[in-house]
Amino acid sequence: MKKIIWLLIPFLLLCACSGSSDTTELSALQAQLPDLDKNENFIKLSVMEALNYFSFREEDVEEALIYISKDGIKADEVVVVKAVDAEAATRVFTALRDRFEEKKNSFRDYIPLEYEKICRSSVKQSGLYCYYVISDMKDTYESVFNAAFT
Numbered sequence: 541m542k543k544i545i546w547l548l549i550p551f552l553l554l555c556a557c558s559g560s561s562d563t564t565e566l567s568a569l570q571a572q573l574p575d576l577d578k579n580e581n582f583i584k585l586s587v588m589e590a591l592n593y594f595s596f597r598e599e600d601v602e603e604a605l606i607y608i609s610k611d612g613i614k615a616d617e618v619v620v621v622k623a624v625d626a627e628a629a630t631r632v633f634t635a636l637r638d639r640f641e642e643k644k645n646s647f648r649d650y651i652p653l654e655y656e657k658i659c660r661s662s663v664k665q666s667g668l669y670c671y672y673v674i675s676d677m678k679d680t681y682e683s684v685f686n687a688a689f690t
Contacts, residue, residue, distance in 0.1 A: 582607040596635035600628035615654040
């Protein structure tokens with residue numbers, strides 16, 4: 541019996557230490573996103589401020605990391621929202637997808653290069669996290685998200 545317990549200990553430790561997409565801290569994630577805070581084109585929004593741009597409910601959001609472009613010339617946005625539960629995540633995903641589609645439609649005939657940048661992006665969900673990136677650094681940011689959420 542003791543041998544079985546000793547064999548199970550490494551397995552249990554491995555399970556306890558493995559990352560889960562529902563336990564990612566956005567402050568740690570933000571630190572891994574190069575130049576996000578230094579980008580002068582972005583403004584960071586609180587959840588309350590984001591309600592002016594996104595149609596999610598404040599009570600659906602546990603934590604959020606939201607950066608949008610300061611002006612209407614750039615389409616750039618970096619958005620990560622952790623929902624409070626699975627049902628809230630579905631609603632948040634829908635709200636982000638709606639914002640994304642609205643953005644795409646508004647740039648279609650306005651600034652073609654920005655429209656193409658939007659078209660290279662998409663809204664994604666992993667567990668309680670919903671996110672998208674519209675940026676020239678999309679691949680870099682998405683690789684950080686993929687590592688954190690999978």
